[in-house]
Amino acid sequence: MLLELLLLCLAAFCAGFIDAIVGGGGLLQTPAILVILPQYPVATLLGTTKIPSISGTAFAAWRYSRHVAIDWRLMAYVAALAFGGAVLGAYCVTLIDNAVIKPVILFVLIGVAAYSYFNKSFGQPVAVEHSRLQQMVVGMLAGLIIGFYDGLIGPGTGTFFILVFIALLGYDFLHASASAKLINMATNLAAICYFAGTGHILYEFAIPMAVCNMGGAYFGTRLALLKGNKFIRVFFLVVVFGTILRLAWDVFG
Numbered sequence: 333m334l335l336e337l338l339l340l341c342l343a344a345f346c347a348g349f350i351d352a353i354v355g356g357g358g359l360l361q362t363p364a365i366l367v368i369l370p371q372y373p374v375a376t377l378l379g380t381t382k383i384p385s386i387s388g389t390a391f392a393a394w395r396y397s398r399h400v401a402i403d404w405r406l407m408a409y410v411a412a413l414a415f416g417g418a419v420l421g422a423y424c425v426t427l428i429d430n431a432v433i434k435p436v437i438l439f440v441l442i443g444v445a446a447y448s449y450f451n452k453s454f455g456q457p458v459a460v461e462h463s464r465l466q467q468m469v470v471g472m473l474a475g476l477i478i479g480f481y482d483g484l485i486g487p488g489t490g491t492f493f494i495l496v497f498i499a500l501l502g503y504d505f506l507h508a509s510a511s512a513k514l515i516n517m518a519t520n521l522a523a524i525c526y527f528a529g530t531g532h533i534l535y536e537f538a539i540p541m542a543v544c545n546m547g548g549a550y551f552g553t554r555l556a557l558l559k560g561n562k563f564i565r566v567f568f569l570v571v572v573f574g575t576i577l578r579l580a581w582d583v584f585g
Contacts, residue, residue, distance in 0.1 A: 336368050336369060336537075337537060337540060339364070339368050340364060340365060340368055340369075340537055340540075340541050341540055341541055341543075341544040342544070343360055343361050343364035343365070343368075343541075344361055344384045344388075344541035344542070344544040344545040344548070345544040345545065345547055345548040346360055346548060347359075347360045347361035347364075347384070347385075347388070347545060347548065348384070348388035348391075348392075348544065348545035348546060348547065348548025348549040348552065349548035349549070349551055349552040350548075350552065350567075350571065351385070351388055351389065351392070351490060351516075351545075351548075351549065351552070352388065352389075352391075352392035352395075352513075352548065352549040352550075352551075352552025352553045352556065353509065353552045353553075353555065353556045353564060353567050354490070354491060354494060354505075354509060354564060354567050354568045354571045355488065355489065355490020355491040355492075355493065355494060355509070355512055355516065355571065356488055356490060356491050356571035356572075356574065356575060357385065357388065357490075357545075357548075358381070358385065358486055358488075358489070359488070359571070359574050359575060359578050361381050361384065361385070361541075361545075362377075362378065362381055362486070363578075365377045365380060365381055365537075369534075369537070372534065373532070375527070375530075375532045376527075376532045376533070376534060377534075378486075378523075378527070378532070379523070379524075379526075379527025379528070379530075379532035379533045379534075380532075380533050380534045380537055380538045380541075381538075381541075382520050382523045382524045382527060382533070382538075383524065383533060383535070383538035383539065383541070383542050384538060384541035384542040384544070384545035385516075385520050385545065386517060386520035386521060386524060387542035387543075387545050387546050388542070388545035388546050388548060388549035389490075389513050389516045389517050389520060389549070390513075390517055391546040391549045391550065391553075392513045392549040392552065392553045393510070393513035393514050393517060395549070395550070395553040395554075395557075396509070396510035396513060396553060396557075397510070399557050400506060400507055400510040400557075401507070402507075402510055402511055402514070403511070406467055406468065406471055407471075407511055407514045407515065409468055409471065409472050409475075410471040410472055410474065410475035410515050411475065411514060411515050411517070411518035412472075412475075412518070413472040413473075413475035413476040413479065414475035414476065414478065414479030414482075414515045414518045414519050414522075415479065415518040415519065415521065415522045416476065416479065416522075417475065417476040417477065417478070417479025417480035417481075417482070417483065417519075418479040418480065418482050418483035418518070418519040418522035418523060419483060419522045419525070419526065420479075420480055420483060421479065421480040421481060421482060421483020421484035421485075422483035422484070422522070422523060422526045423483075423526075424480075424483070424484055435583050438576065438579040438580060438583055442576055445569065445572045445573060445576060467501065470496075470500050470501065471496075471501065474493070474496040474500065475515060475518075478492045478493055478496065478515075478519075479515075479518070479519050479522070482516075482519040482523070483519070483522065483523065483526075488571075488572075488575040489516060489519060490512045490513070490516045491568070491571055491572060491575060493508075493511070493512035493515050493516065494508040494509055494512045494568065495508075497511050497512065504561050505561045505564035505565055505568065506556065506557075506560060506561055506564060509556065509564060
């Protein structure tokens with residue numbers, strides 16, 4: 333058990349580091365726990381990863397909030413819809429075949445990667461002419477849809493939120509990443525409520541992993557704040573590519 337715990341803590345640290353910068357830590361943490369603890373039900377393993385995920389995300393959100401201006405009122409509304417969407421997505425896991433949805437997400441991500449790579453100005457602050465009401469509607473709709481995706485499938489949720497904040501609300505990478513952490517906290521909390529209520533969390537693994545995930549989040553946010561938008565853009569592309577490979581493996585592997 334000690335070796336398994338050490339390996340999971342290492343994976344949690346790396347996941348926290350990646351997730352703090354551009355999201356996508358689940359691409360590393362989720363496969364790791366599935367491989368290291370194959371004797372447990374998948375639902376239990378997924379539930380266990382939500383404790384370190386929310387711990388690292390909360391720490392990263394706190395760190396960002398000290399250095400980056402955040403639209404707290406807008407994020408509160410988006411988080412509320414994302415929470416509801418995640419609960420609905422978790423419920424629908426038993427009703428909708430992921431094999432139908434994943435190919436669609438895969439092709440969307442390929443388009444995102446191509447657009448982000450060839451559009452060099454993507455991720456730079458842009459003046460988007462939305463009224464306050466339009467901002468609310470766009471943000472809340474995105475929160476509901478991506479929150480549903482997080483509850484249903486999961487990997488790359490933070491990355492999708494960053495994409496929405498940049499493309500639809502005109503944020504730069506740094507502000508988008510900071511804001512995405514707050515919304516990701518809501519979706520993780522929704523999953524924890526669902527999995528804890530059904531007894532699907534291994535706390536003996538989840539708590540040490542949470543500490544390590546926060547450690548990774550500390551170094552990730554520090555590096556992101558130090559390096560700024562250009563660095564985050566490159567990291568964003570790397571994580572999107574990793575998400576594409578992961579989903580391609582699920583679809584075709």
